[in-house]
Amino acid sequence: MSRTALPGTQESDSRSFYAWTKLRRFFAHVKYENLVAGLSGGVVSTLMLHPLDLVKIRFAVSDGLDLRPKYNGILHCMRTIWRQEGLRGLYQGVTPNVWGAGASWGLYFFFYNAIKAYKQEANQGDLRASQHLISAAQAGALTLCITNPIWVTKTQLVLQYDAGVDQSKKQYRGMVDALVKIFRREGIPGLYRGFLPGLLGTSHGALQFMAYEELKKKYNKHRSLPLEAKLNSFEYITMAGFSKIFAVSATYPYQVVRARLQDQHNNYMGMVDVIRKTWGNEGIYGFYKGMIPNIIKVTPACCITFAVYETVSHVLM
Incomplete structure (x- = not known):
């Protein structure tokens, strides 16, 4: 039977000191350069490729509701939005x-x-593929806890369909307006719609980073270079592209489930309800709607993000 150390005892003080030491060791590896470099890559790639993301979401939620526009393909979707709403329509939800x-x-x-870096110090060496996978999953979960409300507003903004002369259906004027209205209408749960499938979706980032790290490691080992040796932009882009395609192919259905949960035009009882109705109405194909525009968008986006990240981080460090 386990026992709990009493506060103020030598055992309790020892545990507190050990925990504080571990925390200090972890924060010693925190570098703002990684934050700045990652942010730079994300912003640049998003500004360049947002219209494809908008198309992907509109296909992902196309479940037959009459209010939704009907598109015959990626180009037809983009041309229709351009004719009805211009460039502003293609960049709806960009903020x-x-x-x-x-x-x-x-x-x-x-x-x-x-x-x-913390785990490498503890291991006194490079990490295995499984350790890269777990590290990326932990990072993804922490990130999602902070950013989920932003993704909810983005999804609802890109699903504001053009109403012609009647603009009453345009629920939101922008990101802040959407955040405020969703919070007033649904509270905190409304801002965390799709959180569970998003949490499951951290497997996407985990698989991608694991593949990326393993590709870099094997490539540098093949060339007899240090594991963290700097590569050229083409090499980073190639490895980022392969790792992204691998991750998307393995995990795409969660994005459909998440988008449908965050869609303001439908009311689902939860993730299981989305899965059941999608399977019942559309079959397996329903879980892969929007995958082609997604791959077309996320692969170059990932390549741009990683190339910018590696370049900026090496400059800053």
């Missing part, structure tokens, strides 16, 4: 997307590199 992507990538790299 929370920039905030969300910048904060997510910045925090992800910030947490991930600190966790990885």
Whole structure:
């Protein structure tokens, strides 16, 4: 039977000192450069590729409701939005997307590199693939806890369909307006719609970072270089692209479930309800709607993000 150390005892003081020492060792590996570099990469890639993200979300939630526009493909979707709403329509929801992507990538790299360095110090050497996977999952969970409200506002902003002369259906004027109205209407739970599938979706980032780290490690080992040797931009882009395609292919259905939970036009009872209705109405195909525009968008976005991140981090450090 385990016993709890009483406050003020030597055992309790010893445990407190040990915990404080571990915390200090962890914070010794925290570097703002990783935050700045990750944020830079996320913002640049998002500004360049936001229209494809908008198309991906609109396809992901296309469940047959009459209010939704009908699109025949990626180009038809983009042309339709351009004709109806112009460039502003293609960049609907870009503000929370920039905030969300910048904060997510910045925090992800910030947490991930600190966790990885802490574990490397404890292991006195490089990490195994499974340790990279766990470190990335931990970083993803921490990041999601902070950024989920931004993703909810982004999803609802890109799902404001053009109402022609009647603009009453335009619920939100922008990111802050959306945050305030969602909070007033639904409280904290409204800002954390889709959190559970998002948490499950940290497996996406974990698989991506594991693949990226392993590719870099094996490539440098093949060339007899140090494990953390700087590569050129093309090499970073190639490894980032392969790791992203691998992660997307393995985890895409959670993004459909998450987008549908965050959609203001539907009321689901929870993640299981989304899965049951999607499977019942659309079959397995329903869980992969929007995957092609997603791959077209996220692969170059990932390549840009990682190339900018590696460049900026090496400059800052």
